[in-house]
Amino acid sequence: MTTIVDFLRARLDGEERTARAVGPVRYYVYRDPRRWEARHDDGAVLASGEPDLRDHRADALVDHNGHHVPGRVLAGIEGRRRIVDLHADRHDAASVATLRALALPYGDHPACDPAWLEPVDVEAPTAPPAYDPDATVRVALSYPGVNGNATSLTVGLEAVRAADELVLMYDFNRDGWSVRREDFPDDELAFIGAYDDRSWVDDGKGGEVHVSWGITPPG
Incomplete structure (x- = not known):
């Protein structure tokens, strides 16, 4: 049976193959008096529009795609792999919640188990109590020495x-x-x-x- 760890590793492997196949890319904005275009460095037009100083869509598209160039994508894949490896053999609530969070982007994948998309309740760590120099721990020995009680x-x-x-x-x-x-x-x-x-x-x-x-x- 496929586990969530197997599922995540398969998705990351696929994303890595895609990113490496794309190779280095660059995005830029082209403008002339009549229109603007957001272009891939191979000349492909991502979007275009009429010149309007109030329209920052071209710059936003270039910035957005710049965050998804293969080099950055590969770094993100490696980071998620390390998280998966860290929690792969653990079954505590925090680890289960972490792996399920990583599965969220793949919710529409046919191999994704819907149960992996369910949230997990994780108790927040409680802060240690403030130091109290007058705090006292009281312990009573109950009939020491009788019936094997502590002495x-x-x-x-x-x-x-x-x-x-x-x-x-x-x-x-x-x-x-x-x-x-x-x-x-x-x-x-x-x-x-x-x-x-x-x-x-x-x-x-x-x-x-x-x-x-x-x-x-x-x-």
């Missing part, structure tokens, strides 16, 4: 600078939160009591110090 929470950072992931777990034996680095799970950075406003932290010398909500040991 710890790992917190990481995705930003310009990387940071070690921290692991926060609840220690039921001591009734409080234990904070550790993920890469060094056996080394506790701090212990925060569940109800006390004072916490035990590593003093850096093999012991612990009872401080008020601190996690950095004293020097």
Whole structure:
């Protein structure tokens, strides 16, 4: 079965053969006191009319045909080929919409499937939310350790600078939160009591110090 990609490539190949067969061309406007003519450089008359300064049809025809000389047509074909190749093996909505848009000029071709001319709804990307330094993400561990529930929470950072992931777990034996680095799970950075406003932290010398909500040991 012919796919939209096959269809588009066949049309572009045909347009390329036609453009190369035409070869280099030039268009110009000829004027005399009685009339004007828009001509191909082989002398063929594209259009003509009575002299009238208000009638810019001749110049418009020359400009229009100038946009369709073989050199520019071939460049456009190559550009559309690259777009087709980029989306040929993708099936997301944006790629489908892109290929269908390229098929629109060929809607009257007998090999064109009418379904290829139908628009595709593509959701516009949403802008990221504005930075809020006070934004908080709240996570609750539901009955950790019971029935296979999660027992710890790992917190990481995705930003310009990387940071070690921290692991926060609840220690039921001591009734409080234990904070550790993920890469060094056996080394506790701090212990925060569940109800006390004072916490035990590593003093850096093999012991612990009872401080008020601190996690950095004293020097």
